[in-house]
Amino acid sequence: MVDKIATNEPYITKQRIDKAFLWKDNQPLLSSLDIELTERCNNNCIHCYINLPVDDLEARKKELTTDEIKGILKEAVSLGCISVRFTGGEPLLREDFEELYIFTRKLGLKVLIFTNATLITPHLAKLFSHIPPLKKIEVSVYGMKKESYEAITRTPGSFETAFRGINLLLEYKIPFVVKSALLPFNKDEIDEFEAWAAEIPWMDKPPTYSMFFDLRARGDGNKNELIKKLRVSPEEGLKILTRNKERYLKEMKEFCSKFMHPTGDKLFSCGLGCHSGCVDAYGNFQPCMMLRHPDFVYDLKNGSLKDALTNFFPKIREIKATNADYLSRCGKCFLKGLCEQCPAKSWMEYGALDTPVEYLCEVAHMQAKFLGLIKDNENAWEVRDWQERRDNFVVKKKME
């Protein structure tokens, strides 16, 4: 209790939640929660790691019910959660999306929606205008032309419906940003896409791209072979990442100063399942969106978010790597932060948690060479003076 009530401070302060640092070391058990409302999608994107056909009745039958999702959301609120991401598949496919959205917002949660925008209707746009999500909607845009867009989505008519949805968001002034996946079909449209994106009032930075595609989340040999072929080469990836060299160097300098160091035999070096997690479409609570290994997901139908966060996830975080190849390479590699290698990706690629993912290793080495962190033909895990190199890079780049 305060001793003296009258003060000169403002009674009420408006804050951007991400910048407020309200809790410092006293963060709520759960700050943000991802919910995959469905794995089904009305598009059939050629590179996608998760989409199931819209009419997959078996998948539909297994999905969480409206009440089950509401129960999870209520528990999330009781644990201090402030933000929920609705993703999928295509989350707007669910017939109860509107009901779930209103319920979530009325609980005092902010909602981030990942969507392809094809199912945005005037009714939904009006709803977002009246009850704003409080987070910018993120729209994936696969091309600026019908031919390129639909070569990726493999869904006739999806180009028109997506842009109709985007135009509704613009018309109703619903804050959103766009992002894309770079594929052979659309990579020549990148300038056109960025020029268009720059006109969207809520785009405060250039769009992001996925291009080092993940393999199918639940495995699928044939599709995985196709996804591998669609990935950009490390050289191409670097060219795209460094299109704006100044911005890239600035971001890398900040990134390297914080995250670049070897992680030894610690398998999960990312804070896995700390204050966050992902509920899949069927009620399994994953410590991260990518990690679907059956031993590391928690069945919410027979438990609670709280139990997973306090008892189950901490045990996973303690698991050590044992693969000798991993220990002699990834475990000693100072590019660990820069490299996208992680147990989830290793599992998707090779069915084991601690196998070096060669493609990601090549991408990281390509970037490290560009940044001057390693020399040609040098393996980053063999570099002994990595701290000096990292510090030189960070300081030198700061002075430039």
Place this chain on the structure above:
Amino acid sequence: MDIKVNLSDIYKPSEDIVARDIQGELIIIPITSGIGDLEDEIFTLNETGRAIWEKLDGKKTLKEIAQELARDFEGSLEEIEKDVLGLIRELLKRRMLVEVKKNA
């Protein structure tokens, strides 16, 4: 615009917002549009604001609230009344409160 507030008025939190206590911080989250100007905005109350907010139950007048606070905290009743009226004006500006009519 000057908002007129009297100590005999009664207020309660609006249904356009949700107030949540998260780890000891009172946070006000807008539900409908027009409360925050940007996406990703929330509101926090300082200790004075929070002490007053917790008494806004739609039953007590602002005068009664100030009198209760004067029993719990240091400060003259006059000072506390000033704080109560100040907060109420700020909250009304942001549509976070609704007035409860005495005969309703």
